Amino acid sequence: MGRNSLFGPLDPAPDAGYTDAPKRKGFFTDTSVCIGCKACEVACKEWNDVPENLFEMLGTSYDNSHSLNANQWRHVAFVERPASPARPATDLGMPGVGAPPSDVPEDEKPDFQWLMSSDVCKHCTHAACLDVCPTGSLFRSEFGTVVVQDDICNGCGYCVAACPYGVIDRRRGPEGDPKVGIAQKCTLCYDRLTDGQRPACAAACPTESIQYGDVDELRERATARVELLHERGVMDARLYGNDPDDGVGGTGAMFLLLDEPEVYGLPPDPVVTTKDLPQMFTRAGMAGTALLIGAALSFVRRRP
Amino acid sequence: MTEGSGTQVQHGGSPGRSRGSSRGGDRVMVPEADFTSYYGRPIVKAAPWEHDIAYYLFTGGVAAGSSLLAGGADLTDRPGLRRAGRMGSLVGLLLSVVALVHDLGKPSRFLNMLRVVKLTSPMSVGTWILSLHGPFAGLAAGAELAGLLPTRWQRGPVRLLLRLGRPAGLVGAVTAPPVAAYTAVLLADTATPAWHSAYEELPFVFCGSAAAASGGWAMVTAPVAEAGPARTFAVGGAAVELLMAHRMESSMGLSAETLHTGSAGRWMRASKVLTAAGAAGALLGGRSRVLSVVSGTALMAGSLCTRLGVYEAGMASARDPKYTVVPQRERVERGEQVRYQG
Numbered sequence: 348m349g350r351n352s353l354f355g356p357l358d359p360a361p362d363a364g365y366t367d368a369p370k371r372k373g374f375f376t377d378t379s380v381c382i383g384c385k386a387c388e389v390a391c392k393e394w395n396d397v398p399e400n401l402f403e404m405l406g407t408s409y410d411n412s413h414s415l416n417a418n419q420w421r422h423v424a425f426v427e428r429p430a431s432p433a434r435p436a437t438d439l440g441m442p443g444v445g446a447p448p449s450d451v452p453e454d455e456k457p458d459f460q461w462l463m464s465s466d467v468c469k470h471c472t473h474a475a476c477l478d479v480c481p482t483g484s485l486f487r488s489e490f491g492t493v494v495v496q497d498d499i500c501n502g503c504g505y506c507v508a509a510c511p512y513g514v515i516d517r518r519r520g521p522e523g524d525p526k527v528g529i530a531q532k533c534t535l536c537y538d539r540l541t542d543g544q545r546p547a548c549a550a551a552c553p554t555e556s557i558q559y560g561d562v563d564e565l566r567e568r569a570t571a572r573v574e575l576l577h578e579r580g581v582m583d584a585r586l587y588g589n590d591p592d593d594g595v596g597g598t599g600a601m602f603l604l605l606d607e608p609e610v611y612g613l614p615p616d617p618v619v620t621t622k623d624l625p626q627m628f629t630r631a632g633m634a635g636t637a638l639l640i641g642a643a644l645s646f647v648r649r650r651p
Numbered sequence: 652m653t654e655g656s657g658t659q660v661q662h663g664g665s666p667g668r669s670r671g672s673s674r675g676g677d678r679v680m681v682p683e684a685d686f687t688s689y690y691g692r693p694i695v696k697a698a699p700w701e702h703d704i705a706y707y708l709f710t711g712g713v714a715a716g717s718s719l720l721a722g723g724a725d726l727t728d729r730p731g732l733r734r735a736g737r738m739g740s741l742v743g744l745l746l747s748v749v750a751l752v753h754d755l756g757k758p759s760r761f762l763n764m765l766r767v768v769k770l771t772s773p774m775s776v777g778t779w780i781l782s783l784h785g786p787f788a789g790l791a792a793g794a795e796l797a798g799l800l801p802t803r804w805q806r807g808p809v810r811l812l813l814r815l816g817r818p819a820g821l822v823g824a825v826t827a828p829p830v831a832a833y834t835a836v837l838l839a840d841t842a843t844p845a846w847h848s849a850y851e852e853l854p855f856v857f858c859g860s861a862a863a864a865s866g867g868w869a870m871v872t873a874p875v876a877e878a879g880p881a882r883t884f885a886v887g888g889a890a891v892e893l894l895m896a897h898r899m900e901s902s903m904g905l906s907a908e909t910l911h912t913g914s915a916g917r918w919m920r921a922s923k924v925l926t927a928a929g930a931a932g933a934l935l936g937g938r939s940r941v942l943s944v945v946s947g948t949a950l951m952a953g954s955l956c957t958r959l960g961v962y963e964a965g966m967a968s969a970r971d972p973k974y975t976v977v978p979q980r981e982r983v984e985r986g987e988q989v990r991y992q993g
Contacts, residue, residue, distance in 0.1 A: 351991075353771070354991065355991040355993075356991060405690070407690045410690075413692075414692060414693075416696075424689060426689070475841075475842065478771040478772065479771065479772045479773065479774065479840060479841075480769070480772060481764050481767075481769060481772045481774035481775035481778060482760075482763040482764060482766055482767065482775075483766055483767040483769065484763070499760075499763060499766070500756075500757070500760075500763075501755050501756070501757045501758075501760035501761055501763045501764065502755045502756015502757040502760070503754075503755055503756070503764075503774060504698055504699040504700055504754075504755075504756065505698075505772070505774050505841075507696050507697075507698060507699050508695075508696065508697070508698035508699075508700075508841035508842065508843050508846075508969070509840065509841050509842055510695065510696065510842060511695060511842040512694070512695070513693060513694050513695045513696040513842075515696075516696055516699070517699045517756050518756075527756075528755075528756030528757045529756055529757055530756075590990075591991075592990045592991040593988070593989070593990065593991075594988070594989040594990075596991070607687060607980075609686065609687045609688055609689070609694070609972070609976045609980065610687050610689065611689060612688065612689030612690075612692060612694060612972075613694070614694050614695070614975055614976065614979055615976065615979045615980050615982075615983050616979040616980075616982050616983050616988045616989060617842075617979070618989045620839075620840050620841055620842055620847055621771055621840060622989075623839075623840075623847075623850060624771065624773075624836075624840055626850070626851075627773075627835075627836045627839050627840060627850045627854075628836060630835075630850065630851055630852075630853075630854045630855075631829075631832040631833060631835055631836045631854040632832070633854070633855075634828075634831075634832045634835070634854035634855045634857070634858040635828035635829050635831065635832035635854070635858060636828065637855070637858060637891070638715075638716075638719070638827075638828045638831055638832065638858040638861065638862060639719070639825070639827075639828045641862060641884065641887050641888070641891075642716075642719035642720065642722075642723055642824075642862070642884055643723065644883075644887075645720075645723065645880040645881070645883040645884040645887065646723040646724075646726070646727050646880045
């Protein structure tokens with residue numbers, strides 16, 4: 348274990364013991380160009396053979412996949428809200444299909460805005476799920492990503508409670524699926540990366556909202572993008588997960604958001620729980636010692 | 652799915668910041684916090700565990716404390732207390748293993764825990780602690796049972812077992828405190844708000860609870876004349892448990908609310924009444940057989956309630972996004988985000 352193995356900036360693959368690791372790979376999800384098409388969700392399910400999620404209409408906009416979980420490794424969030432401040436939609440240069448141009452003046456259109464964001468496992472620099480896994484099923488790949496080994500996991504569920512983003516989950520169904528009872532989440536398409544291909548979701552994204560690449564380069568690209576949006580007056584634009592000094596050491600999957608993280612269901616200041624593990628063990632050591640001494644004292648000067 | 656049944660569904664991100672839900676209908680002692688969430692859905696996921704884990708916290712505590720009492724009784728020549736301790740340890744450990752294996756998603760793979768030794772995983776550390784403690788405590792209990800056999804059978808391997816009873820029991824006693832203490836780290840080393848924010852006091856609460864419960868077990872099962880140390884141990888444990896639980900509630904911030912509301916609140920209130928009453932009974936009426944049994948049972952029940960209360964509070968704190976968002980948002984607003992300081 349290195350000096351920053353529990354907390355602080357580091358390159359995770361060399362820290363995990365790889366000597367000749369390729370550059371760290373990750374995602375940059377630019378939600379300002381997400382159109383909510385869910386191609387990423389579908390491509391992910393197809394490639395990774397992820398079974399059905401529960402199908403239920405909750406009346407939460409166009410979101411019918413609910414959350415990231417064992418059967419949902421990409422999840423597109425839909426937030427409906429009044430635009431603040433009102434501004435025209437960005438022209439994405441998409442083909443001109445659909446309704447003809449409207450005669451309604453701009454200021455009479457409903458004051459309305461959609462936020463859409465494709466959420467995914469963050470592949471943290473300091474991954475709590477990986478730290479707490481008691482079987483070694485979760486491991487750090489040579490690409491710096493975090494992957495479950497299906498044939499090792501015994502379904503203890505510890506990773507589920509440890510993840511500060513609520514990403515990983517134990518698969519509950521459908522009945523008969525061989526992976527029921529074990530932990531499942533995004534692998535950043537480990538099996539595609541080893542063949543030099545990009546992950547299925549990034550390949551399927553029609554607007555390049557999901558960008559795949561070297562984390563170093565993605566961080567630069569994200570910074571440039573947020574600066575561009577600020578220049579254009581989109582002052583709500585902000586980056587999430589790109590800071591190597593943050594509570595999880597920066598994430599492999601970072602985001603450009605247009606509102607506070609919690610609006611999208613993301614924690615505003617996530618911290619890897621194992622950051623405090625040395626103090627936890629110290630406190631437990633003190634309590635255990637007190638228990639031993641207490642037991643000994645209970646027998647002092649008492650002859651039966 | 653993990654939608655909390657009581658969570659009001661909010662349109663996430665609407666500028667009218669959604670009001671924090673006050674679930675359960677218990678007394679609300681803290682003003683409701685303003686926070687935003689995605690349709691009121693949880694952010695962190697609750698551990699996918701059953702109540703088995705809460706029962707294990709209890710049985711593991713009884714087993715650990717009983718090993719300590721058995722070791723002390725053996726050294727101070729109290730055969731009745733020793734027998735009670737070793738039996739408590741055996742029963743506690745057997746129930747613990749059943750609960751732990753039953754709670755796995757793939758119980759047939761439980762031995763995969765022994766593939767690695769991993770210090771960053773309290774569950775791995777705990778597995779190895781149990782693997783070290785269990786065989787010695789089991790051997791001591793085996794010796795105790797062998798001692799009940801007719802004398803003519805106490806030869807050969809049975810005789811060897813009898814001789815191993817004391818050394819095994821002493822190793823079991825020395826390795827017992829980590830069994831009682833690590834479970835606090837097991838819960839605290841998660842993103843579950845009510846568990847993580849309790850990490851400073853929880854080991855003391857759990858160790859105190861283990862002492863109270865195992866002392867209570869010995870008060871019920873050992874001869875009154877020999878159970879003096881068990882009463883002292885139980886009263887001390889109960890005092891530590893009550894005191895540290897009180898400190899914990901005042902230091903853990905917003906998520907302490909989950910210890911006062913809903914089913915966790917009921918368990919915690921029951922735990923305090925039972926533990927205090929059991930300790931008072933042990934102090935005042937320990938020499939009476941009937942009072943011993945009643946107070947010992949109350950102490951065990953109090954410990955079980957503590958474990959269930961802490962378990963349920965954690966679950967409730969994970970299901971409501973308030974306990975994840977509000978403390979983090981407050982850090983951000985104060986400009987105190989968690990950042991690496993070099």
